[in-house]
Amino acid sequence: MTTTTEERPQQGPKSWLREHSELGICALLVLLGALVLTDAVRIPTDFAQRGPVGPKAVPILVGSLLLVVAVLLARDVLRGGRGEAEGGEDVDLSAPADWRTVLLLCGAFLANAVLIGVVGFPISGAILFWGAAYALGSRNLVRDPLIAAGMSVVTFLVFNNLLGVPLPGGPLMEVF
Template identity: 55%
Template sequence: MTITDGSTPAGPSGLRERLKGRSELGVSALLAAAGLLVVVDTLAESGGGAAGSDPLGPQLVPLVLGGALLLLAALLTVDILRGGRGEAEGGEDVDLTAPMDLRTVGTLVGVLVATAALIPVLGWPIAGTVLFFGATYALGSRTLARDLAIAATISLATWVLFDVVLGVDLPGGPLMGVFG
């Protein structure tokens, strides 16, 4: 098929060209997916109708929020397709041309995985210390003693607040005998 007027044929490459520079459509898709998930899950949980003597039922708020997400997704999509663009942040001091620091990202991912694995074994106070200390180290801090002390204090304080004060059961690990 030969096109002589300079236009591109409709198809995958034509669609790609039309969508070029419209990455905000990803946000629209995310909003639509979240709204659809909320609406479908709410209707599935409630059986599609109001419960008991309450004419509105407990599903009203999730349905309104899900509907609002779907409406926002539609409005954002229309705006983007009409040429609307998000305004760049003026205060950011980030070089967008610089490559991603895979070492830092990989270290942070490793710290998160280690924390998730350590919580059931050693409890939140120790796993939280690993999380907070590992994050500060991955992000460049090299004052190890201070960072470790702050991480342990924050982790222990959050565990005491949730487990002892609020009654939210977090695994204490070796500290269960001390406070439990």
């Protein structure tokens, strides 16, 4: 059964915004697309180019696609489309958000960002991996730091030695 506009209760601006909250994602996509395009245009033309595709091609493509997706999503939302609610059977939709876990993960990430230049990737990466495991519920105080250290060292070696992507080694640089 469809309702006419006369049968619907009057809606205020807050109610309309709440029903069209996906437009916030559209605005974020527009801002991100504009930022990518602005940065792409600023890439110097004398930048080393190998082959027919220059350094501006991919950022311009990505920025343009972000704008296209934003417009298509906005059109869908304004025509009444809505994102589907979480349908997983292991998700309790009535439970509040677990902000403790989110904050612990953010803390582990920020600690990595602050420490990577000081102590190098092997140590800061171990802190990141162990912090993420702890935030997500693992409480084995012997196994978790050992696995985190191993993952960090392996990641450092793969990026630094095999892929040729230099990561800060910190005081352990002489060892590797």
